[in-house]
Amino acid sequence: MSAVKNTWKRNFGIIWAGQFMSLISSSLVNFAIIIWLSVETGSAEVLAYAAIAALLPQSIIGLFSGVFVDRWDRRKTMILSDAFIACCTLIIALLFHYGNAALWLVYTLLAFRSAGSAFHMPAMQAAIPMLAPKSELLRVAGINQIIQSVSNIAGPALGALAIGLMDIAFVMYIDIIGAVFAIVSLLLVQVPHPKQTDSTTIETRQLVVDMLMGLRAITSDKGISLLFLFSILATICIMPIAVLFPLMTLEHYNGEPFHMSVVEASWGVGMLIGGGILGILKLKTNKVTLINYTYVLMGFAFAISGLLPSWAFWIFVLLTTLSGVAGSVYNACFTAIIQENIDPLLLGRVFAMFFSISLLPSLVGLLGTGFLADTVGINITFIILGAAIILIGIFSFFCKVMLPLGYQNNLPASDS
Template sequence: MKNQKWFRTYIFIWTGQFISTLTSYAVQFAVVIWLSLEYDSAEVLAFAGIAGLLPQALIGPFVGVFIDRWDRKKVMIYADAFIAFCAFAMTFVLKEGGDLLLVYVLLGCRSIGNAFHTPAMQAVAPLIVPESELLRVSGINQMLQSVSSIGGPALGTLAITFFSISNVLYLDVFGAVAAIGSLLFVTIPRLDATAHSSMSTVLTELKDGFSAIYSNKGLGFLFLYAMIATFFIMPVAVLFPLLTTGHYAGGKWQMSLIEIVWGIGMLAGGSLLGMARVKISKVILVNTMHIILGFTFVLSGWFPPSWFPGFVLVTTLGGMSMSIFSAAFMTTIQEEVEPHMLGRVFSLYFSMALLPSMVGLLFTGVIAEIIGVTNAFLISGTAVLLVGIVSFLTPALMRLGKKDEKQGNFQPQNS
């Protein structure tokens, strides 16, 4: 009964989060389509990406300290409400013609909400889920996100075909209401924390978050390699629509198809982890997925324009590798770090991974114009592939999690 109770609680939370994620994907993709067709500019897409990520990267480390001190359930509720408010405000901006500066500002405000919501959600799982089930729950998490990434672009494309971009944004408000509603009916354990939050205390706890990462040499390498990979992945992620429309001569529906098959791949990867008790080391999964993801980027840039079906196929494989990487990576952190430190550690990771990628995004327009979109895929893919190879050659990283495996965390369940 206890196992059924935690599972019911977690699924109930994710029912609301699923609706919210689905509508967010729809709105996000609708905005990408609108920007792509309205401006046809790599720089506009890059600046939109920076606006949506930079605030989260800058305030993330400090946010994590407070997430570990506050009620994580309330953090998620307030963050969802703030994100919905930003979407509501953006509807008025776009009705007035879509001033790009105001769009960037509101995307930045949404990023602040995500800075609180994303690490809080990741830090909730270990408070509810038994440690032996974390990888499988991460797989379920990836499945739900994958379904959203499949349905979201389709919903967003359909919505922007029949409605104005300002009206499409109301989907985000509806999703936030669903997410908040699901959280109101569940109980999430709250960790004890001191109420005093002076600046010196915050800085001390922030330092503790860094120590939790770098006192564990293997975990430090895991973070470092993930940051390097993200530096090359982020500019390529922004250029996917331009690769589809430019190199492969696609349109609105082709862009949507690429997003959908990426989500199908993520669903397949999440399903594999969610339904099966995987015995392979999570570190091996992380490293292998880096290699596969890099290889799919290389192929995407190497295929000739007539090979759009091949582009669809390797994008599906890329989505699958990204899903397995994310689940294995997050589970490794959840197992290696104490629950009362997870908010800080997740926030630090999201910030440390995003800040270097901002540099790449700043030069996205230059990259697209000087070396070309296809060459950007070739170079970035090769770099990510090499990160995976170097990871296998790092002893401290390869030893990470060996203690957990010996204790039987990956043993099959009794039927």
């Protein structure tokens, strides 16, 4: 038993070491692109278009990518996805290097990177329950939040430093190096795959059938359906705020790229705190109740941020840290609930489908939000969306049917 226990921890350590290098390099490069777009254009709509390009393909492809993820070898899927994303990044770097980085070309390459991520994210989430014992899933999710938050802390600071020291083309190469680390780490471990009774090749009819199976796994349980509904509504409001953070810092708080990196890092610090709490402590509070509280806390932090005067930048940083704590706890609890209550054979398509269903309306809303922010002001946009998130959290407390999901479910553990 001890050997098995140490084996899964060793595998996680190797995979997460590679993922950490990939995450921190991606965070660095993403923030460098945000700085470049913000300084070059100063437009909320341009940032909204970039976000749509980076997420729309992932959300559309995600409607059916999970079907393939559940049939394919999940380790190979992650490796090939990382390699494809690295190739797209290389092309963007070359465009910057030779001075051909028109906005529409940047949007196009961001879209291709997004397509690769449509397979990587659900494959990673679906692989976790095949490696870790069910009793450790919430703690693993917390540790995952720690790794992501450290990346979010260091990435913006390093991105601001890098773009100040070198041309953005050379900054892009850093992401490729991170992808190499991720691929090598995956080559060093084996990821168990659930036994399949069907062929790995899929006909159109079977693709539809498998997608419907994933959808049925969500809709057949009223509690899970409501959990998804509230999370989707919250994401519709949170997504525009996440995109507008840089311009909020530049325009409302009269900041500079350094201040942008401080705000992004403070979100990461909050995620680190939230992930640390979940990774170190075994909280006995119902996970659904925790999620409901995080909605209210995030909405409060966003709304107050919009009400603050322009001189209150450091209070804005503190509120951003608070929202990062809430976001970390939400992500970990939501992921653990799905992993505990959904059959491992269906996890890939369920995670991919949720990501798509939640992002598609959010991306449509981004267009209107970009126009709204440019028209009435970014701070007013923060107030409106923050208030909406608070209302979502309040309503979610009245749906008692979700509460049983918050206790560890007794689905059969995998053979791994």
